[in-house]
Amino acid sequence: MSALDNTAISDAWVGTADLTCLPARGEELADLAIQRVGKEFHFDLAYTVTDLETLVDHSS
Template sequence: MAEVWTGSGDLGFFAAPHEELADLKVARTGAGFRGALSYTVTDLKILTGPDA
């Protein structure tokens, strides 16, 4: 984890076509968190062929 921030939380949903999420009213929020996380994968297997 890097650059982790904590503070008061705020939550809102923006209107979007064909979505009802913006109609939800947030009752309360707790603490807010923001952080960055990354990882590296080095053992991938490349799949090829018709069954991949």
């Protein structure tokens, strides 16, 4: 898990969205029929990772 400092978010906005999947060799995304697209969100995010913590799974 990352410990973060100096987090900054800027230029955030919401608006209408369009989605197009272009054809690419070996991919099938362009064959999918897009049913619906909601809102589009955009923002710039910056942060500094100051430390890392190892997470241990105790469920077993």
